[in-house]
Amino acid sequence: xxxxxxxxxxxxxxxxxxxxxxxxxxxxxxxxxxxxxxxxxxxxxxxxxxxxxxxxxxxxxxxxxxxxxxxxxxxxxxxxxxxxxxxxxxxxxxxxxxxxxxxxxxxxxxxxxxxxxxxxxxxxxxxxxxxxxxxxxxxxxxxxxxxxxxxxxxxxxxxxxxxxxxxxxxxxxxxxxxxxxxxxxxxxxxxxxxxxxxxxxxxxxxxxxxxxxxxxxxxxxxxxxxxxxxxxxxxxxxxx
Numbered sequence: 001x002x003x004x005x006x007x008x009x010x011x012x013x014x015x016x017x018x019x020x021x022x023x024x025x026x027x028x029x030x031x032x033x034x035x036x037x038x039x040x041x042x043x044x045x046x047x048x049x050x051x052x053x054x055x056x057x058x059x060x061x062x063x064x065x066x067x068x069x070x071x072x073x074x075x076x077x078x079x080x081x082x083x084x085x086x087x088x089x090x091x092x093x094x095x096x097x098x099x100x101x102x103x104x105x106x107x108x109x110x111x112x113x114x115x116x117x118x119x120x121x122x123x124x125x126x127x128x129x130x131x132x133x134x135x136x137x138x139x140x141x142x143x144x145x146x147x148x149x150x151x152x153x154x155x156x157x158x159x160x161x162x163x164x165x166x167x168x169x170x171x172x173x174x175x176x177x178x179x180x181x182x183x184x185x186x187x188x189x190x191x192x193x194x195x196x197x198x199x200x201x202x203x204x205x206x207x208x209x210x211x212x213x214x215x216x217x218x219x220x221x222x223x224x225x226x227x228x229x230x231x232x233x234x235x236x237x238x239x240x
Contacts, residue, residue, distance in 0.1 A: 031070040033228020035191065038063035043086035043218040045107060047202075054092055058106065060085025062220050068119065068228070076119040084113040084134065086218050100148040107163060109203075109216075110138040115175050128177035132197055134216075136169045166204045171216050173199035181226065189226035194219070 041062040044055065066080030090105040117130030141163035145156040179193030197220075202213035 033068045033226055034065065035068075035189075035224050035226035035228075036063070036065045037080075037082070037191065037193065037222040037224035039193075039220055039222030041085055041218055041220045043088065043216070045088040045203075045214040046198075046217050047213045047215055054090060056089045056091065058085070058087040058089050058108065060087070060110075062113075062218075062222065064113075066115075068226070074121040076121070077117075078119045078128070078130075079114065079116045082113045082115070083137070084111045084218065084220075086111060086216055098149075100146075102144075102146040102148070104144045105160075106140075106142045108138070108140045108142070109136055109167070111135060111171070112137050115197075117175055117177065121181070124180050124182060126179055126181060128175065128179075128195065130175045131172065132175045133172050134170065136167065136171075139164045139167055168201075168203045168205055171199045171203055172201065173197055173216060187227075191222075191224040191226055193222050193224070195222075196220075 039062055041060040042057040043060060044057055062082055062084045064080055064082030066078055068076045068078045071077055085108070087106065087108045089107075092103045094101055111134035113132055113134040115130060115132040117128040119126055119128050141160035143158055143160060147154040175195065175197050177193055177195030179191055182190045184190060197216070197218050199216040202215060204214045
């Protein structure tokens with residue numbers, strides 16, 4: 001990616017962090033708690049069916065911190081900042097003039113993701129609904145080719161710079177989640193959560209974007225910890 005693009009990404013990340021710190025500082029007086037999540041991310045680019053066949057999920061990680069602010073008895077407002085590895089994989093295998101050809105393409109987009117959600121508690125279970133915004137921190141499109149003959153094999157690899165050049169650096173979409181929150185004697189809650197995200201807008205632009213629009217989609221399974229003594233007291237009555 002060019003120096004200008006990298007600079008723009010850095011400035012947007014810094015601006016996002018400043019906004020988060022401002023919101024967090026302004027809400028310190030309310031009943032709040034903080035924690036972190038880490039887990040497995042399965043991602044896909046929907047609508048990208050004309051490039052290569054046999055799409056499959058890209059496996060990656062999603063990890064970061066979040067803050068909960070209690071609105072009423074069983075309702076929280078939550079926002080966070082996460083590093084999310086997303087993208088898609090393609091593979092294609094065929095025979096050509098007595099040789100086996102295996103082709104693979106991996107589109108990698110790593111985002112700084114900021115979800116803002118409404119969280120409802122139902123005993124130990126909870127649900128989430130909201131939106132997310134994210135900024136691309138890194139993007140690559142890698143290709144691999146293998147030619148297998150009877151007694152030998154040739155391999156080639158490279159990158160598709162056109163994918164990165166046509167990529168929008170930001171995304172906004174819907175966020176849905178559900179999980180369980182278990183209290184412990186050490187004033188720390190254990191969280192297990194699954195969430196689903198889907199982009200509102202295409203993330204590609206340029207000559208062929210109208211014919212081959214790509215949108216982010218991901219499914220994540222995470223585990224985490226929640227810290228906040230005052231929050232635990234608030235939840236005590238409906239955890240039983």
